[in-house]
Amino acid sequence: MKTYSPGLHFIGDIEAENVAPMFDAKACKTLIDALITKHGLNKVGEVYHSFDNAGFTAAICLTESHISVHTWPEYGRVTFDVFLSNYENNNDGKGEDIFNEISAYFSAITVAKNILRR
């Protein structure tokens, strides 16, 4: 029997000056899909919802749990999280890479990073 190991939950709060990517849900989807492919994760569903003249909110369900992104261009902020379970494999490094890639994508000036071992 495999051991119960729900994995690491990375939770980030970004501040950035370039708010253009915070309006563009489609470009964010391209990034997330590329990261899912890069790390061999399995997407089982997704939501990308754009608000009128504002940011977007996204949640991507994975066999390994989820990724979420909420953008706030009116404040130059992005809140996001990456939670990958370790049931099939140890995904700790993958979660960290996805966290860093999303931070870089939004050209974060500061990122508050919280990591929860679950």
Place this chain on the structure above:
Amino acid sequence: MKTYSPGLHFIGDIEAENVAPMFDAKACKTLIDALITKHGLNKVGEVYHSFDNAGFTAAICLTESHISVHTWPEYGRVTFDVFLSNYENNNDGKGEDIFNEISAYFSAITVAKNILRR
């Protein structure tokens, strides 16, 4: 201008003996929809994915951010989170109530609760 106040993020890890609800995505959706209505939140999209002979994973996107639920009946565990922004209203109490309702719904014997002020 409204102030930036992304809100509270409640993160829970449940242990329970009755695993039947962990197989039933449809019943969980009924609960979540009722909680969204109860608190006047706004759903903008959702994913409920059931794994074969196993648990389910769900992510519900809200104007106020998201709720996620991942069940592990093989271990009697549920990982979930509730993140409600305070942009339009202070939703701290609503997040706490939803957290408690989900814990009760799964007949949690223990719940590890983490709260992040974002």
